[in-house]
Amino acid sequence: MVSQKVVIQNPTGLxxxxxxxxxxxxxxxxxxxxxxxxxxxxxAKSVLSVLGACVKSGDEIEIKCDGVDEQEALTAMVDAVENGLGE
Incomplete structure (x- = not known):
């Protein structure tokens, strides 16, 4: 298992x-x-679960990945958050 903390960058949160x-x-x-x-x-694979966490802009989350491609998954997830998730 790998994990990393990251701050939500986009202005409207998740x-x-x-x-x-x-x-x-x-x-x-x-x-x-x-x-x-x-x-x-x-x-993180469930939109309802993600929305239910009520994460706002500037909040810090810790992403945890566990499995065969965990390092690649963590890198992609952190990159997506740091790039503003499309906003």
């Missing part, structure tokens, strides 16, 4: 469009991908 982009990125990998925020763990 609303529907960026949550969809985050999920689309996560679903490209076989690894289990979750993130934790404020004592909540969300499945």
């Amino acid at each position: 609303h529907l469009r960026p949550a969809g982009i985050l999920c689309k990125t996560a679903m490209q990998f076989k690894s289990s991908i979750t993130f934790t925020f404020d004592r909540t763990t969300a499945n």
Whole structure:
């Protein structure tokens, strides 16, 4: 398992469009991908789970990847968040 903390950059947080982009990125990998925020763990491959975490701009999340392609998955997820998730 690998993990990394990252700050949400986009100004509106993880609303529907960026949550969809985050999920689309996560679903490209076989690894289990979750993130934790404020004592909540969300499945990064589920839009409803991501939206339910109520992550706002400037919040720090910890992305955790576990599986055969965990390092590639973590790199892609962190890059997606740092690039603003399409916004």
